[in-house]
Amino acid sequence: MLTESVNLLICPHCGGDLRQNGASLICSGGHTANIARQGYVSLLGKHGGTHTADTSEMIAARERIIGEGLFEPVAGAIEVAVSDPRLEGVEGAVVDLGSGPGHYLERALEGAPNRIGIAVDNSKFAARRAARCHPRASAVVADVWDEIPLRSGSAAVVLNVFAPRNGEEILRVLAPGGHLVTVTPGPSHLKELIEPFSMISVDADKEDRLRETLGPLADGLEDSKVDWTLNLSRAEVADLIAMGPSAGRLEAGSLETALDQLEYPHPVTGSVTVSVAEKPHTSGPTPS
Numbered sequence: 001m002l003t004e005s006v007n008l009l010i011c012p013h014c015g016g017d018l019r020q021n022g023a024s025l026i027c028s029g030g031h032t033a034n035i036a037r038q039g040y041v042s043l044l045g046k047h048g049g050t051h052t053a054d055t056s057e058m059i060a061a062r063e064r065i066i067g068e069g070l071f072e073p074v075a076g077a078i079e080v081a082v083s084d085p086r087l088e089g090v091e092g093a094v095v096d097l098g099s100g101p102g103h104y105l106e107r108a109l110e111g112a113p114n115r116i117g118i119a120v121d122n123s124k125f126a127a128r129r130a131a132r133c134h135p136r137a138s139a140v141v142a143d144v145w146d147e148i149p150l151r152s153g154s155a156a157v158v159l160n161v162f163a164p165r166n167g168e169e170i171l172r173v174l175a176p177g178g179h180l181v182t183v184t185p186g187p188s189h190l191k192e193l194i195e196p197f198s199m200i201s202v203d204a205d206k207e208d209r210l211r212e213t214l215g216p217l218a219d220g221l222e223d224s225k226v227d228w229t230l231n232l233s234r235a236e237v238a239d240l241i242a243m244g245p246s247a248g249r250l251e252a253g254s255l256e257t258a259l260d261q262l263e264y265p266h267p268v269t270g271s272v273t274v275s276v277a278e279k280p281h282t283s284g285p286t287p288s
C-alpha cells in the first residue's frame with residue numbers, strides 16, 4: 001500500500017495510528033490487519049459485516065456499465081468538482097465512500113494530480129478492483145456506518161456517489177475548507193426501466209433527505225443537475241439491473257421475458273444531482 005495512504009488510516013478497534021509492517025498494518029495498541037494480495041486492507045470495526053455489501057456479480061456488472069462510458073456525464077462532473085480552485089491550499093486525500101469498483105475515484109484523481117485517493121467500501125469485491133483503479137489509489141474494506149478508519153481532517157474531498165452517507169463521519173474526516181461531492185439519482189433516473197423490471201424507484205424526497213443527513217454541511221450546498229440519455233443494448237439493460245439494489249427482484253425467467261419485450265438500442269433517462277458542500281474553515285477543532 002502507498003505509505004501516504006497508510007499514514008491517513010486509523011485502527012478500527014482503538015483509533016490508533018497505523019503503520020505498515022511487511023504485509024500487515026499494525027497500530028500502537030498491537031491490533032493488526034493483513035493487506036490482501038489484491039492490495040486492499042480490511043479495517044472493519046464493530047459493525048463489521050452487519051450491512052449488506054455488493055456481491056461479485058453486482059461489482060462485475062457495474063464495471064461493465066461504467067467501463068462502457070454509460071455514466072460518463074457523472075464521471076466528467078466529478079472530475080470538474082475535484083479540480084475546483086477553492087480546493088487549492090486544502091491538504092488531504094480524495095476519499096470515495098461506497099466507492100464500488102473505483103471508476104469515479106479514478107476520474108477524480110485525474111482531476112487532482114497532486115492528491116492520493118482512498119476508496120472505502122464494505123464489499124471486498126469492490127475493494128479488489130478499487131485497489132488497482134489508479135496508481136495513486138488505495139482501497140479499504142470498512143463500513144461507513146462505523147467510525148470510518150481515517151484520521152480526522154485527512155480528506156480534501158469526500159466523494160459519495162449513489163452510496164450510503166454518514167454525515168457526522170464525513171464532517172469529521174473532511175479537512176477545513178474540504179469539499180463533499182455527492183451524486184444522488186433524481187426522480188426520473190432510469191424511469192423507463194422501473195415498471196418493466198420491478199425496480200425500486202427513487203424517493204421523491206431523496207434530495208431533502210440528503211440535506212437532513214448532512215447537518216452543518218447542508219448550509220450553502222451547491223446543486224447542479226446532470227441529465228443525459230443512455231442508449232442501451234439488451235446486455236447493458238441486464239447489467240444496469242444487476243448492478244443495483246433491484247438485482248434479483250425478478251426471477252431469471254421473468255427477467256428474460258421483460259428483456260425480450262424491449263426494442264434495442266433502448267433509450268433510458270439518466271438524471272442525477274451533483275451537490276458540493278464545503279466544510280467551513282472556522283468549524284473549530286475536529287475530534288481525534
Ligand SMILES: C[S@@+](CC[C@H](N)C(=O)[O-])C[C@H]1O[C@@H](n2cnc3c(N)ncnc32)[C@H](O)[C@@H]1O
Nearest residue numbers: 051053054098099100121122123143144161163
Ligand atoms: C450503488 S453502489 C455505488 C458504487 C459507486 N459509488 C458507483 O457509483 O459506481 C453502492 C456501494 O456502496 C457500498 N456500500 C453499501 N453499504 C455500505 C456500507 N455500510 N459501508 C461501506 N460501503 C457500503 C456497496 O458495496 C456498493 O459498492
